[in-house]
Amino acid sequence: MADDPESERQLQRSITNVVENSSGYLREIEDELAIATPRRSSSSALSRINSLKINDGTEENLYVAVGKDYRNCKSVLIWALRKSRRTKKFVLLHVHRPSQMIRIMGGWFHVSQLTTDQIETYRNQEREKMNKTMKEYMFICEIAKVHSEMLVIEADDLAKALIDAISEHGITRLVMGAASGDNDYTKGLRSPVSKTPCILIKEAPSSCNIWFICKGNLICTREDNNMDANPLPSSSLESPRARTGQSRLQRSRSASQSSSVFEQRESVGKLPDVKSIKRNSVMSVLDAKEREESDPLSSKHDSTMAKTESSSELVQWEEPRPEEDDWNIHLKMVVAQAAKLMKGAKKESQMRSQAERAAYDANQKASALESSIAREIILREEARQSIVDEKSKFENMKIQFQQVLKELEKIENTNSTMKEKITESVDRMKTLETNLSMAETLMKSMQKERDNAIRELEKSSSINSSSKNSSNNFMEFSYEELEQATCRFEKSLKIGEGVFGCIYKGYIRHTKVAIKVLNPESLQNRSDFLQEVGILSRLRHPNLLTLMGVCPESLILVYEFLSNGSLEDRLSCKDGTAPLSWQIRTRISAEICSSLIFLHSNKPSAVIHGDLRPANVLLDVNLVSKLSDFSISRLLIQSAASHYNWSDSKGMFVYVDPEFFSTGELRAHSDVYSFGIILLRLVTGQPALGIVKQVQEALEKGKLQEIVDISAGDWPYKKAHLIATLGLKCCEMKRRNRPDLVRDVLTILEPMKLSTFT
Numbered sequence: 001m002a003d004d005p006e007s008e009r010q011l012q013r014s015i016t017n018v019v020e021n022s023s024g025y026l027r028e029i030e031d032e033l034a035i036a037t038p039r040r041s042s043s044s045a046l047s048r049i050n051s052l053k054i055n056d057g058t059e060e061n062l063y064v065a066v067g068k069d070y071r072n073c074k075s076v077l078i079w080a081l082r083k084s085r086r087t088k089k090f091v092l093l094h095v096h097r098p099s100q101m102i103r104i105m106g107g108w109f110h111v112s113q114l115t116t117d118q119i120e121t122y123r124n125q126e127r128e129k130m131n132k133t134m135k136e137y138m139f140i141c142e143i144a145k146v147h148s149e150m151l152v153i154e155a156d157d158l159a160k161a162l163i164d165a166i167s168e169h170g171i172t173r174l175v176m177g178a179a180s181g182d183n184d185y186t187k188g189l190r191s192p193v194s195k196t197p198c199i200l201i202k203e204a205p206s207s208c209n210i211w212f213i214c215k216g217n218l219i220c221t222r223e224d225n226n227m228d229a230n231p232l233p234s235s236s237l238e239s240p241r242a243r244t245g246q247s248r249l250q251r252s253r254s255a256s257q258s259s260s261v262f263e264q265r266e267s268v269g270k271l272p273d274v275k276s277i278k279r280n281s282v283m284s285v286l287d288a289k290e291r292e293e294s295d296p297l298s299s300k301h302d303s304t305m306a307k308t309e310s311s312s313e314l315v316q317w318e319e320p321r322p323e324e325d326d327w328n329i330h331l332k333m334v335v336a337q338a339a340k341l342m343k344g345a346k347k348e349s350q351m352r353s354q355a356e357r358a359a360y361d362a363n364q365k366a367s368a369l370e371s372s373i374a375r376e377i378i379l380r381e382e383a384r385q386s387i388v389d390e391k392s393k394f395e396n397m398k399i400q401f402q403q404v405l406k407e408l409e410k411i412e413n414t415n416s417t418m419k420e421k422i423t424e425s426v427d428r429m430k431t432l433e434t435n436l437s438m439a440e441t442l443m444k445s446m447q448k449e450r451d452n453a454i455r456e457l458e459k460s461s462s463i464n465s466s467s468k469n470s471s472n473n474f475m476e477f478s479y480e481e482l483e484q485a486t487c488r489f490e491k492s493l494k495i496g497e498g499v500f501g502c503i504y505k506g507y508i509r510h511t512k513v514a515i516k517v518l519n520p521e522s523l524q525n526r527s528d529f530l531q532e533v534g535i536l537s538r539l540r541h542p543n544l545l546t547l548m549g550v551c552p553e554s555l556i557l558v559y560e561f562l563s564n565g566s567l568e569d570r571l572s573c574k575d576g577t578a579p580l581s582w583q584i585r586t587r588i589s590a591e592i593c594s595s596l597i598f599l600h601s602n603k604p605s606a607v608i609h610g611d612l613r614p615a616n617v618l619l620d621v622n623l624v625s626k627l628s629d630f631s632i633s634r635l636l637i638q639s640a641a642s643h644y645n646w647s648d649s650k651g652m653f654v655y656v657d658p659e660f661f662s663t664g665e666l667r668a669h670s671d672v673y674s675f676g677i678i679l680l681r682l683v684t685g686q687p688a689l690g691i692v693k694q695v696q697e698a699l700e701k702g703k704l705q706e707i708v709d710i711s712a713g714d715w716p717y718k719k720a721h722l723i724a725t726l727g728l729k730c731c732e733m734k735r736r737n738r739p740d741l742v743r744d745v746l747t748i749l750e751p752m753k754l755s756t757f758t
Contacts, residue, residue, distance in 0.1 A: 062087045063151075063169075065162065065176035066094050070133050073177060075216045077137055080175040081144045090148040092137050093174075095161045096130050098123060098154065105370075143333050159199040166208050176200075178212035178219040189219055425690055436653055439661045446664055475549035475558075481508065482515055482556055489517070498629070505561065513548060514562075518555040533557070535607060543595035545618060545628040562626065564619035567678075571614060571685060579711035580623070582719075583756045585682040588625045589723060590749040592617060595627050596675060597741050600668045610666050612674035613655045614681065654688040658733055669735040676730025676738075683724050685709030692731050695724050719752055 064080045067073045080090065101108045102122045111119050134150050141148035151169070155161035165171065178192040192198055192212050200210060201222050210222040485506035486493055496503035501518040536547040536557075549558040564570070567588065570580050580588075592612075599607040609616075609627065616629040655677050657670035680691045684707050698704045704724060708715045726745055732738045739745055 060087075060172060061089050061091050063091045063093045063171050063174045065174060066092050066134075066137050067177070068094075068096075068130060068133055070136050074137070074140065076175060076177050076213045077140055079213050079216055079218070080211075081141070081146065088147060090141055090146055091151050092134065092141075092148060093151045093162070093165060093171075094130070094134060094153070095158050095165075096127070096152055096154045097156055097158065098126065105373075139336075140333060143336050159196045159203075162196070162200060163204055166205050171208050173209050175211045175213060178214040189214060189217075191220055421690075428690070432653065435661050439653075442664055477508065477549050477551050477556075477558060479551055479554045479556070482506070482551055482554070482558070485513070486515060501555075508549075508558065511548075512561040514559045516557040516559065518557070520555060539599070539602070539607070541595055541598045543591045543624070543626050544598070545626045559628070562618040562620045564621060564623060566615050567617040567619060567625065568614035570619065571681060573711075579685075579709075582712040582715045584623050585712060586719065586723070586749075586756050587753050588617070588623075589679055589682055590746070590753040591625045592627070592675060592678065593741055593746050593749055595625075596671055597746060599627075600671070600741070606668060608666050608668060609671050609674075611655075612671050612678070614678060617678070657735070659735055667735065669738050672730050672738045672741060673732075673735075675741075676727045679723055679727030679730065683708060683715075683720055683727065685711060692728065696728060699724065699728070719756075722748060722752065 062080060062084050064077050066077060077090075077092070099122070100111055102111060102114060102119065103109075104114070104118065104122075130152070134152070138148055138150065151165070153161050153165055155164075162174075162176075166174065176197065178189070178194065178197050180194045192201065197212050204210065204222070208222075212219045212221070483489065485508045486504045487506075489504055493505045494502055495505050495514070501516060504515045504517065506513055506515050533547070533550050533552075540546075545562075546560045547557065548560055550556065551558075565574070565577075569575075570577055573579055596609070596612070599609060611629055612627070616627060618626050618628050620626065655674040657666070657673045660666060660670060677688050677691065680686075680695050681688060684691065684695065686694065686707070686709075694707065695704075698707050699721075704721060705715075705717060708720050726739070726748060729737075729739050730745070
């Protein structure tokens with residue numbers, strides 16, 4: 001250790017600190033000695049109080065109340081040691097008050113806000129600090145060579161704890177401070193200024209004598225009622241000569257000790273070597289022993305002084321004699337304290353690195369703890385926010401549940417209304433069945449008239465018809481070729497069946513086609529077949545089904561094949577097909593309108609479809625719509641005075657113009673009525689029966705959104721409303737009230753289609 005320069009410097013600094021602490025301690029003792037020195041005063045009462053000693057006639061225990069402030073309370077213990085020499089045992093009484101406010105992480109918290117472990121940890125730290133302070137008091141008693149004990153009471157109320165201790169332990173003699181600190185002492189102080197001493201004067205048991213001390217001075221006493229108040233000191237019983245000799249001796253010793261104190265203070269400024277301190281201490285003790293052997297009478301006092309000035313490690317306390325001065329105790333305490341500090345200085349250099357390492361580890365742990373606390377705070381905030389979100393979701397679900405309950409109530413309320421509507425529908429069905437029977441009777445009568453007209457027409461124009469048919473733009477197939485394309489008309493290849501015949505799927509010349517075999521019974525002669533072929537061969541439009549060829553000998557038509565079936569199949573999602581979106585439905589409505597305008601504007605004669613319904617609207621691979629089945633189409637000769645009357649409409653009666661049942665006439669406005677029903681079905685997805693009344697009521701009540709087909713997606717309300725309104729206008733009962741397709745319908749549907757796909 002001595003070979004290391006750094007360790008040597010640390011040891012020198014430690015010794016310097018020890019000497020400086022010893023110097024400060026000497027100054028404190030000097031101040032206390034100055035206070036303890038009897039002063040001349042004009043007041044006889046003050047002189048009597050300062051010279052008062054505790055009555056030592058009895059050898060019972062003396063209790064000294066000490067506090068946690070060692071600097072202020074040690075003067076009380078020193079006064080008791082100085083004034084009571086024959087007491088066998090001193091009991092150091094201390095009341096420990098646990099703190100209610102605890103400092104953690106730079107802040108103060110009440111014990112009610114902390115955990116049990118945190119409180120217990122802080123309480124243990126307080127007890128360790130209290131035990132350290134009590135050891136300082138016990139060290140003073142050890143230097144004075146008196147027997148001492150500790151009595152520690154843990155309580156919140158200091159005065160009550162002291163009163164209870166006096167009663168419980170039978171305390172008859174108690175020394176305690178008169179003020180909270182030595183700074184409260186004034187020259188004319190005659191009574192306690194602290195709250196606790198004032199309470200003890202009034203409420204302590206009368207059997208206890210209490211001496212109140214402040215800054216080494218007796219302020220007042222509280223005597224037992226059975227004893228004489230303020231007993232005089234033992235020195236007052238001595239003779240005047242003895243007192244005079246003792247005073248003279250006291251003054252001489254005070255002067256010599258004061259000079260030694262000043263010598264020690266002057267030596268503080270220079271840093272002595274440890275070896276020289278020990279050597280000088282030993283030499284002074286040896287010199288004192290030699291003087292004692294040569295002059296036993298005169299060396300008694302010198303040996304005491306030599307021992308006092310020697311090294312703190314060799315200091316031995318002399319049994320105090322009655323004539324020894326009071327400040328001698330203080331000087332011995334200083335020397336012993338200096339020895340204790342010098343021993344600790346030797347270990348300080350070794351402990352310094354350990355302390356620094358421990359401080360560094362503690363700092364790291366504190367940083368980790370702060371980080372952990374910060375993360376915990378973040379997690380708690382996230383948990384709190386999660387709870388708030390979950391609560392908000394629960395409230396939303398509660399609101400939705402209440403809305404569902406309201407909807408259920410509405411459904412229950414409308415149940416009776418639906419029953420009434422069903423009853424009305426049944427009545428309407430009966431009416432329609434009656435009208436249908438009447439229409440069938442009318443159709444039979446009209447069919448007879450038609451047959452007669454056809455016979456006459458065949459006679460006059462059979463040659464012209466044959467020549468025209470031969471010039472049509474289509475291919476002719478043999479029956480054997482068509483039979484081979486359909487595997488002899490296998491039933492598994494049948495894809496449809498109607499009033500006029502069946503439809504098969506087949507392959508002709510590596511091309512997939514639809515082959516329609518007409519029922520020979522549906523035509524009384526070949527004129528119907530030739531008329532349909534003639535019409536279809538002349539019509540070419542993107543939204544009309546293309547006729548590819550014909551087999552005249554067997555009444556068979558060959559059309560292009562469309563893979564996505566009919567519009568009826570897609571509206572009903574047949575075979576699990578996906579529903580059409582509202583954009584596709586908007587486009588289909590415009591395409592059907594365009595194809596109808598093309599048919600109605602055909603020259604020289606308009607073409608009336610007559611059987612327009614979703615089953616006759618086919619969809620190709622790109623879901624482009626094409627009209628098919630012109631089996632009941634007829635040429636309408638445009639004239640101002642005449643038109644054809646036909647009764648052979650074979651479409652579903654729901655799509656048929658209502659005026660047809662009363663007049664038997666098919667006009668262009670008949671196709672407009674059927675087109676209106678298709679528009680309403682595209683918007684709602686509902687069956688055709690009763691759809692006109694259902695949509696009309698929804699528009700009147702402003703509840704169109706409730707009947708819109710949600711499988712088509714999120715319909716824009718404005719577009720759905722426009723299409724539904726057009727459908728209702730097209731379904732007017734009277735033909736003259738129905739809109740014109742070019743002027744009133746296509747001008748709305750075509751821009752809507754363009755805006756949807758741009």
